[in-house]
Amino acid sequence: MNKVAVYPGSFDPITKGHIDIINRSIFLFDKLIVGVLNNPKKNTWFTLEERVEMVKKVCKDNNKIEVRGFEGLLVDFMRENEASIIIRGLRAVSDYEYELQLSLTNSSLANNEIETIFLPASRENLYLSSSIVKEVAVHGGKLNEFMDSRLIEYVEKKVKDKEGGKKC
Numbered sequence: 001m002n003k004v005a006v007y008p009g010s011f012d013p014i015t016k017g018h019i020d021i022i023n024r025s026i027f028l029f030d031k032l033i034v035g036v037l038n039n040p041k042k043n044t045w046f047t048l049e050e051r052v053e054m055v056k057k058v059c060k061d062n063n064k065i066e067v068r069g070f071e072g073l074l075v076d077f078m079r080e081n082e083a084s085i086i087i088r089g090l091r092a093v094s095d096y097e098y099e100l101q102l103s104l105t106n107s108s109l110a111n112n113e114i115e116t117i118f119l120p121a122s123r124e125n126l127y128l129s130s131s132i133v134k135e136v137a138v139h140g141g142k143l144n145e146f147m148d149s150r151l152i153e154y155v156e157k158k159v160k161d162k163e164g165g166k167k168c
């Protein structure tokens with residue numbers, strides 16, 4: 001039986017921390033679906049299309065990975081893709097409570113037929129997040145330590161667009 005796992009997230013934008021989790025998960029499963037959440041209520045910097053494009057760009061060389069956008073409940077997306085394992089990365093202790101809540105809720109919604117597997121963040125990514133990347137970008141800091149070099153232009157362009165849209 002093919003073991004399919006889903007790595008869900010907002011990926012606004014995808015960081016080296018996310019890429020590390022993806023690279024370590026693909027060894028554990030036959031297929032990994034990266035599920036990019038479209039949540040109209042969440043104020044993301046990047047549109048769903050942009051976020052999917054960025055994730056695809058960094059995953060394109062591995063044919064075990066699929067990248068898809070999704071809306072609504074993660075458990076429904078899992079069902080549509082016949083997947084029963086959710087992958088989440090865990091950084092500092094502060095992630096734990098939220099992640100436990102997500103995991104238990106998903107498990108209940110899926111009658112315990114879905115399991116969440118947590119992978120610890122690598123040491124160098126322990127405090128890395130999409131929010132930190134955006135914060136650094138807004139202040140013109142170097143991004144190459146935090147994200148794939150092919151994606152930096154997306155972030156820099158977004159900062160410029162945002163600055164251009166500012167009112168006096």
Ligand code: PNS
Pocket residue numbers: 008009010011037072073074075102105106
């Ligand atoms: O990268 P993020 O924003 O921490 O990812 C959160 C994500 C996408 C995993 C989570 O918000 C999610 O699964 N949302 C879909 C709605 C859902 O199923 N929520 C869980 C039950 S409340």
